[in-house]
Amino acid sequence: MKFGIAVFPSKKLQDLANSYRKRYDPHYSLIPPHLTLKEPFDATDDEINEIAKKLGDVAKHAAPFTLRAYKISSFQPVNTVIYMKVDAVPELLSLYESLHSSEFGGESQYSFVPHITIAQKLSNDEHSDVYGSLRMAGVDHEETVDRFHLLYQLENGSWTVYETYRLGGDS
Amino acid sequence: MKFGIAVFPSKKLQDLANSYRKRYDPHYSLIPPHLTLKEPFDATDDEINEIAKKLGDVAKHAAPFTLRAYKISSFQPVNTVIYMKVDAVPELLSLYESLHSSEFGGESQYSFVPHITIAQKLSNDEHSDVYGSLRMAGVDHEETVDRFHLLYQLENGSWTVYETYRLGGDS
Numbered sequence: 001m002k003f004g005i006a007v008f009p010s011k012k013l014q015d016l017a018n019s020y021r022k023r024y025d026p027h028y029s030l031i032p033p034h035l036t037l038k039e040p041f042d043a044t045d046d047e048i049n050e051i052a053k054k055l056g057d058v059a060k061h062a063a064p065f066t067l068r069a070y071k072i073s074s075f076q077p078v079n080t081v082i083y084m085k086v087d088a089v090p091e092l093l094s095l096y097e098s099l100h101s102s103e104f105g106g107e108s109q110y111s112f113v114p115h116i117t118i119a120q121k122l123s124n125d126e127h128s129d130v131y132g133s134l135r136m137a138g139v140d141h142e143e144t145v146d147r148f149h150l151l152y153q154l155e156n157g158s159w160t161v162y163e164t165y166r167l168g169g170d171s
Numbered sequence: 172m173k174f175g176i177a178v179f180p181s182k183k184l185q186d187l188a189n190s191y192r193k194r195y196d197p198h199y200s201l202i203p204p205h206l207t208l209k210e211p212f213d214a215t216d217d218e219i220n221e222i223a224k225k226l227g228d229v230a231k232h233a234a235p236f237t238l239r240a241y242k243i244s245s246f247q248p249v250n251t252v253i254y255m256k257v258d259a260v261p262e263l264l265s266l267y268e269s270l271h272s273s274e275f276g277g278e279s280q281y282s283f284v285p286h287i288t289i290a291q292k293l294s295n296d297e298h299s300d301v302y303g304s305l306r307m308a309g310v311d312h313e314e315t316v317d318r319f320h321l322l323y324q325l326e327n328g329s330w331t332v333y334e335t336y337r338l339g340g341d342s
Contacts, residue, residue, distance in 0.1 A: 001182060008331050011172060015326045022327065029200035032331040149332060155186045156193065160179050160203040161320060164335035 002153040003048060003162070005038035005055070005099060006031075009067055009116065010143050017084065017118050024082070024119030024130055031159040035067070035086060035116050037148055038099045039108060048152075051104070052163055055150060058098045059165035064146040065091035069116060072134045080127040083115035084139050095148075095167070173324040174219060174333070176209035176226070176270060177202075180238055180287065181314050188255065188289050195253070195290030195301055202330040206238070206257060206287050208319055209270045210279060219323075222275070223334055226321060229269045230336035235317040236262035240287060243305045251298040254286035255310050266319075266338070 008014065017033035043051060068087040075081045086092075096112050098104075119130055147166050151159040179185065188204035214222060239258040246252045257263075267283050269275075290301055318337050322330040 011323060011325060011331070014331060018325060018327050018329075029329075032325065032329060147334075149335075152182060154182060154189060154203065156189050158189075158200075158203060160182070160185060161332035161335065163318075164320075164332065 001043060001045070001048070002040050003043050003051075004036065004040045004151050004153070004159065005148060006034040006036050006151060007067070007145050007148045008032055008034050009069075009145070013067075013069065013084075013116070013141055013143065016139070016141070017116055020118040020134060024122065024126075025117060026121050027117075027157075030157050031151075033116055033118075035114060037096060038104070039110075040153065041105060048150075048162075052150060054103060055099075055163070055165055058095070059148070059167055062095045062098060062167045063091045064144055064167045065089050065095070066142060067092075067145045068142045069139045070141075072118075072131075072137070072139055073115070074127070074131050075113075076127060076131075080120065080122040080124065081117055082119035082122075082127070082131050082134055083117045084141075086114035086116065088112070088114050091167075172214060172216070172219070173211045174214050174222075175207065175211045175322050175324070175330065176319060177205040177207050177322060178238070178316050178319045179203055179205050180240075180316070184238075184240065184255075184287070184312055184314065187310070187312070188287055191289040191305060195293065195297075196288060197292050198288075198328075201328050202322075204287055204289075206285060208267060209275070210281075211324065212276060219321075219333075223321060225274060226270075226334070226336055229266070230319070230338055233266045233269060233338045234262045235315055235338045236260050236266070237313060238263075238316045239313045240310045241312075243289075243302075243308070243310055244286070245298070245302050246284075247298060247302075251291065251293040251295065252288055253290035253293075253298070253302050253305055254288045255312075257285035257287060259283070259285050 014033040021028040069084040073085040185204040192199040240255040244256040
């Protein structure tokens with residue numbers, strides 16, 4: 001089974017992200033707007049029970065963090081993903097590192113760029129157009145995040161929440 | 172904000188439900204297959220904090236239950252919802268009652284028929300056709316449920332998980 005770890009921002013920020021995703025993100029109907037903390041990984045039922053427990057420990061020793069989405073950016077030329085760039089505050093970086101320790105399969109092959117995707121799988125021409133207008137629209141939003149979720153993927157590609165973890169362990 | 176309380180069954184049962192929902196349920200992309208424990212209700216941020224805490228108490232005093240989906244049924248003539256009928260075991264009924272005490276707004280206007288919707292908003296003719304074939308296909312599935320989720324609805328009608336509660340309080 002495929003699992004992932006993500007933060008869902010507030011309804012307000014999700015609604016804003018969805019107003020763009022609806023037109024520009026083919027994953028719009030598969031998962032709510034989110035900040036990925038750990039890319040999808042495979043695990044068996046036994047493994048995930050173990051991982052779920054360890055995640056409780058990670059959450060307990062982590063702290064709530066300020067999610068500040070402060071500009072629209074793009075991964076081009078690597079790909080045509082357009083996203084809300086999220087401030088890489090120490091609490092968030094520390095949480096990300098805890099989720100990429102050797103216990104959790106070690107470092108990612110990518111460096112961590114905290115973001116909320118609002119457009120993807122665009123052609124280069126679409127990307128130019130959409131990126132221009134979204135960058136103009138901009139974003140300036142701040143909120144406190146006090147939880148993250150462990151999710152698994154169904155056969156149709158959509159994601160279901162398995163467990164919720166409170167940062168600081170106040171559950 | 173609109174909130175709801177639901178159980179997501181295992182991936183296996185969700186995949187089966189989605190194989191039908193994809194064609195017959197316009198809510199297919201708004202929420203994963205689920206068993207509703209409490210119909211959508213409105214709450215402010217303050218109210219939901221209070222409710223979220225009380226739900227922790229409810230979960231702690233509830234017990235995991237066996238979810239047995241044992242036949243395909245329909246709410247006709249009330250409406251054209253077709254669903255997997257779920258065994259109304261005592262633990263599930265008790266949990267439902269706890270979620271409809273005076274603390275949580277009291278009794279529902281409907282009697283509780285535990286179910287997982289697989290088709291809805293069909294015309295009467297569609298209903299006849301689809302119900303006939305789904306009833307023939309049938310369902311016979313059993314699993315243990317040890318958690319439920321509090322969700323909220325976004326502006327586009329989709330649902331995001333806010334909190335996960337473990338039955339028996341083992342979190």
